[in-house]
Amino acid sequence: MSVFILQDHNTQDAIKVDNMNKHEKINYVEFPSKNLEKTKIFFTKAFGWSFIDYGPEYTAFSDEGLDGGFFKSDLNSSSDNGSALVVLYSNALETTQSKIEKADGKVVKPIFSFPGGRRLHFTDPNGNEYAVWSE
Numbered sequence: 167m168s169v170f171i172l173q174d175h176n177t178q179d180a181i182k183v184d185n186m187n188k189h190e191k192i193n194y195v196e197f198p199s200k201n202l203e204k205t206k207i208f209f210t211k212a213f214g215w216s217f218i219d220y221g222p223e224y225t226a227f228s229d230e231g232l233d234g235g236f237f238k239s240d241l242n243s244s245s246d247n248g249s250a251l252v253v254l255y256s257n258a259l260e261t262t263q264s265k266i267e268k269a270d271g272k273v274v275k276p277i278f279s280f281p282g283g284r285r286l287h288f289t290d291p292n293g294n295e296y297a298v299w300s301e
Contacts, residue, residue, distance in 0.1 A: 195232055195252065197294055198239035199225075204270075204291040205236050212269035213254075231255075242293035251287075252296050259284055259300035266298075 199205040202225050209215040209227070217225045223238035231254070243249035256262040259277060266288050267273065274295065275287035285299035 192232065195234035197234065197236050197243060197252075198241045198292070199236040199294075200238075200240055200242070200292045202236060202238060208269045208271060208290050212265045212271060242289075242295075244289075244293070244295040245287075246295075249295070253285070254296060254298045256298050256300045259286065259298060262298050262300075263288075 202219075202223070206217045206225060210217070213230070215227050215230055217227055219225045220235075224235055226235035227233065245251045254262075263273060263277065263286055270291050271288045273286055273288050275297075277284055277286045280299075283299050283301045285297050287295055287297045289295050
């Protein structure tokens, strides 16, 4: 368990704060990828992500809201077949859609309204489905 020391600005007393707020919370996510190189190119081009390879069948990303990785697989994830849907946030939904399309992603559900905002669904070049929402 990590322990951090924070200074109380009023009393200057050290306060110990541990990582209990991370206990049993989602910490990492992994996705299938038929072609890891296409995956890295797409996410780098569309969203500016960077990757670290761990052998020929795994690549990882970090600091993208949630850390995770892609593993070599002939399968893909889609909400139609019961997979969880990972949803990204965008300040400019149409701009993000354009970046997805320019990076060889495919919009599978065009922008639609829902209570609280608007969103679209897309697939990466491997056929994995994601969504992007905006207020």
